[in-house]
Amino acid sequence: MCRGFSLPTIAPIVLIGAGGFGRETIEALKAESEATGRPTRLVGVVDSRPTEFKLQRLKSLDVPFLGTEEAWLATRPTEEFVVGIGDPAIRAQAHGRLTAAGLRPGIVIHPSAGIGSNCRIDPGTVVCAGAQVSSFVTLGLHSHVNPHSTIGHDAVLEEFVSVNPGAVLSGMVHCCTRVLIGAGATVLQGLTIGAAATVGAMACVTRDVPPEKVAVGVPARWSEG
Secondary structure, three states: OOOOOOOOOOOOOEEEOHHHHHHHHHHHHHHHHHHHHOOOOOOEOOOOOOOHHHHHHHHHHOOOEOHHHHHHHHHOOOOOEEEEEOHHHHHHHHHHHHHHHHOOOOOOOOOEEEEEEEEOOOOOOOOOOOOOEEOOOOOOOOEEOOOOOEOOOOEOOOOOOOOOOOOOOOOOOOOOOEEEOOOEEEEEEOOEEOOEEEEEEOOOOOOOOOOEEEOOOOOEEOOOO
């Protein structure tokens, strides 16, 4: 259950992106509706590259496809939005376009996620099933916290950070903008992951990672070139 935090609105929401993380977001919105007894906030999904596979998945989930981003924006929408795209840089670009069009990002938190006390959760954030967010954590603009990942106390995720399934950020970790933490990776306490850096799947980070590096292995290493 979410503790110490409640959604600021129950406004209708449109999901941008019908890929894998988009469908994780759909599941979170469906679970929210079931837990509260309210109709789902999800109006539908927008995707500018609607493959047959994506459309079939949406149909099986009984979720309306609203067209491409350009076509949807032409309808002059008023709903809030979340960007269900895992790539941090692409997510940042989408945020820029949609806010320039006057739209506001919403927040989605799966009811099975644990949210500790005194957390700051910024617009656009999605927290998935089974994730655990400890106390005094900051989840910046458009953070993605994937299923069963753990964010330790006093951690800071700046804007457009992705924490993939099963990853563990220990207490007081600082992830700078557009960081991607791979599935099952661990970042030890008090470390900083520089802007646009990537931590590979199953890596164990034992020292600060410079900006734009790809850290892999146990202990994690990266090219110094």
